[in-house]
Amino acid sequence: MYNYDAFSHAKTTAHIDFDTITEIFAQAHSEGRFSLYEHEVYRVMESIGSETPPTVRLIPRGTRPSDDELMSIPGEKIVLKIVSPTIVHKTEVGGVRIVDREPSKIRSAWRRMMYEVPEKYARWIEQHPDASPEEYAGLSGSALEEAIALDLKGVLLVQFMPPDSDAFGNELIVGIRRTREFGMVLSAGLGGTDAELYAERFKKSQAIVAASTRLTDGEAFFSHFRQTISFEKLAGRTRGQERIVSDDQLLECFDACILLANYYSPTNPDAPFIIDEFEINPFAFTDFLMVPLDGLCKFSLPEQTASLRPVAKIKSLLHPESIGIMGVSASRENFGRTILRNVLAEGYPKEQVRIIRDGCEEIDGVQCIPSVNANGKLDMLVVAVPAKQIPAVVDEVIATDAADSVMLIAGGLGETEESYERAQKVIAKINKAHESNDGGPVFIGANCMGIVSRPGGYNTWFIPENKFPKNGLGTPRRAALVSQSGAFMLYGLSRYPHLSPNYMISMGNQTDLTLGDMVTYLKDDENVDVIAVYAEGFNDLDGLAFCRAVREAVLAGKEVVFYKAGRTLEGKSATSGHTASLAGDYMVAESCVRQAGAVVAQTVEQFQDLFMLAETLHCKKVEGNRLGAISGAGFEAVSMADSLDVGTFSMKLAPFSEKATNGFRALLKEKRLDSLVSIANPMDLTPAGDDELHVEVAKIMLDEPTVDAVVLALTPLSPVMQSLDTDTSDPFSMHNKESILSRTMALATLSEKPLVCASDGGELFQPLREALNEAGIPVFQTADRAVAALARYLQSRLHSKSIRCGGCGIR
Structure with a gap:
């Protein structure tokens, strides 16, 4: 058996008694059930190494237990729980009671529950018809109560194990769910009866985290879980709180659940059964023991898999x-x-x-x-x-x-x-x-809608040539844009003509080839360094295949940008537990794809921004997230500082060395701006800062070891900046040899670090922006947008780097 105490970072030493678990499933199946009773779930927990399932005893309906049987559970109190294949959330219908461990009180509570639960559950079903089990379709009133009563198998006597703390956030939910697109998914976070409320009220990934079990292990999942409010509470990191569980216990639990999920998985050809849903909600904590207080499990038989596409x-x-x-x-x-x-x-x-x-x-x-x-x-x-x-x-x-x-x-x-x-x-x-x-x-x-393959030399889009976006006339970039919607791709390229991928692929309905297939091919294509994907949905298990291809692309040094449409209410009918409503379809997709190594956009605008950054900055070195920021206007400096933190992605303002500070000071003195400009980050050069000053300050920042990337916000309306698309005889012409355009292009060519520009202003300055983009320098119309996009991009590059350093982790 798998012993938690002997378990050391479970990947290589964990042992799960799969034979016993399979016997539990087989016994339930022989009785015509595809779900386990709570006491059977505890047996599964024992078989994966859990050290503290409570002592339980089933009192079947119609039996007359002796006093000795009723007193066989240790402790001063005892928990009574109704046992029924149709009642999952027992508390709402009076199916859970805590009484003193005395035979008379146990009998009284047991008999009361057998009569009251059918009445309460019938009323609950009539108030929530969408959640009614299929077994009770069309029933109401006394007929419904009778049907519910017939399904009651008895009452489970459960050892009462009081938690160390009743404070908010001290319960944990851990769930496995079979998803159509990604196969088996593990989630964990704030548990208890209010788990869904916590997930709704807290920011994404603070109350709950989720991951594909085929793309992770216990250590990797635990590293994600460490970012949640739940971990902060359990680890005693909040005021007045003491640690109530060790990191090793959590890691061991996660690893065991991952092994369980991957064995009883539709991707395991030898799986005797498939787990559809397995949930412990909650784990409570008593004297550094993880105590499962409730559990459910639904399973099914394996299905035949389709043939692979060539x-x-x-x-x-x-x-x-x-x-x-x-x-x-x-x-x-x-x-x-x-x-x-x-x-x-x-x-x-x-x-x-x-x-x-x-x-x-x-x-x-x-x-x-x-x-x-x-x-x-x-x-x-x-x-x-x-x-x-x-x-x-x-x-x-x-x-x-x-x-x-x-x-x-x-x-x-x-x-x-x-x-x-x-x-x-x-x-x-x-x-x-x-x-x-x-x-x-x-x-x-x-x-x-067709394909444009510039390496293949053809265009099969059915858009007339005079309406086709002119991207094909620009310099091809080593990128592929894969879109489930042709219109999304067409409109996006029309709005962002600076995007110029080698491939523009409309997938359509995925009647045969899928998004996963296309990324699987493109990860090895020598014409592609960046793959951008717009998805509306995945075919069965293709989300998992897609993530595997993303991971392999990242390991090969490529970048993947991803956006998924359709963030509707999720998971409401997918499960009987909390797991799907906590980690719904969109969250699972976003988590799995990000976990695989892609940068995930939250909006269409973000997707375009990140695609542009990936196209133009792929060859640049990214060593960290420390930013050097330059502006020509005070409001831009403030907006850049305000945009450093964009939720789960952030950058830091880099400190400057004495050498860099002296360089800035000399430049400002030469330009007679030393009395107007403070040496700071962001550095506001004021509208008096000319083209040379902007670029030379950026050069010092890019040469600075403490700076990982620079955002250079130009001031095209400045009275001293050469930013107009006019003849070179015009002193404000951007085509002059010493103009901001020429200097920035030269600097970007020489620097190995990312240089991103912002150029505010109207249509008069659009030619400057287009010229910068054509030269491979990403440029945004506002500085805050540039910083926010760069924060996401740098974080993704660093994540990809950690994946390549740490191995693929794919099972």
Whole structure:
């Protein structure tokens, strides 16, 4: 058995009695149950090494226990708990009572509970119909009470173990939950009956933390838990509080739960059962013992897994040697015709393009062929026909092995209830093809806006060329933008023309290829250093596959920027316990992806900012989060200081050495500003500071060992700054050799540290901002936004660095 006392940072020495746990599940299953009773949960806890499950004794309904049986539980008091497969939250319905350990009082409370609980639970169900168990559907009044009474299995006598403290925050919840997208997830935080209130009222990650059990271990999870209010309370770090549990006890508990979750997991092909939900709420603490006071467990049988997709064939999608297009009109401008024009406009050779259209020789100088397999196998087939025709096209492509990759443009394949059945038939056909020796073709879409692959030399977006964002005309950057929504990508690139990724990939409905598949391929693509992903949802277990790919990309030295839409109310019907409502779907996604090593944006604007920083600063060294800040206006200096702390991300204002201070002093004296400008951080150079002063101060900061990054807030409206897009004969022209633009570009080229600019002002100064961006210098219109974005970015770079130093931690 797994002994907590002998356990030392559990990864290598922990032993869990999986045989006993499997027997517990098997016994419950043989009785027609997919849930455990509380006393069975305590047996599971014993089998994973818990040292302090309370002594319990089940008094079945209809039995007449003797005084000796009633007195078999030690202590002066005893806890009575109702036992029912349908009642999870017992306290709300009078299902928990504490009485003196006397036979008469125990019998009285036991009998009262057997009668009162059905009445109270029936009233609770009628007031909360959405939470009613399926077993009681359509029942009400006395019929409901009778059904509840029949389900009562008896009363559990439980040893009363008073906690060391009844103070707020001294109870712990630990839960395992099977999620559709990420598999098994562990969460821990403030427990008790008010756990959900704590999670709602405290800032994110202060009351509860969550992590994928496949991406963490006990030590890593404990390091996250140390940031919570719960740990602060348990460790005695608040006024008037004493430590009530050791770090080792918490670490051991977390590691044991991770091992339990990973064994009874849908990702374990040998799992005899799958844990859907396992929760201890709360753990209380008595004399440095972790005492589980309540627990639940739901489980299910293993399910058959789908065949893996041949991800390597994405190469044919992004670097096709031949392209076929289906759905091109010979007489009018339709989606297929626009796609053809865009492919050719990007410079893709006509002789390597085929139009699948019977009865036509050529369109726009491109050869037409009567069927998909009439001219040999295609690397990529673009299907721009109505959704109703797609099932037949998919059948033909698979049957004739006509293409390695297929792009499904049309919508109407799973987005609506009406098209769901059609989508399921297509998915089944594609999955069947993946069982073949070569895996069959891969499909992207449906509802795909297309792909722009600059390394592949093509553009299959169905946006007319004169409406297409001109990003393709800029200098390509070693980045990929992967978006589940084509419109999100189109609008974003239109608003932020300085973003210029090598790949712009619209995923659509993920009928076949998923977000996880695409990042799995791009992590090894030699044209990509940065992967930016906009997600609306993951397919089954693809969130876990996505996180694994993110982690591997980070280990390979790449950066991943992530934004997930859809922060609605989560987890309300996903669980019977507290775990899902505390660590809901969005929180789990955000936690797991950040844990894998991605920088996670909270808003669309943040996503664009972080993507820009990653594109332009990837090659810069990041050693810490100490900032040097420069402004030309007092309000900017204040706003930069105010933006240093953005929740869980923050920077520090760097101190300056005597050498740097002397350098600043000499510069200010030379410019006759020593009486106006204080040497501080942020440093306000005032509107009198010219181009040279701004850049030379930035240079000193970048050379300073105590500074990790610099934000240079320009003052384009200053009477001395050369910031206008005018002829070089104009003394204010940004094109002059000594202008702020020329000097900043030179400085950014020489420096190994991140240099970020801010340039406030209206459209008159937009050319300056665009020129800085084109030169690879990230520039923001406001200084506070620059600092806030840089704080998140630096923190992510440091997290990625720690992952690479500490290993992947993926199981």
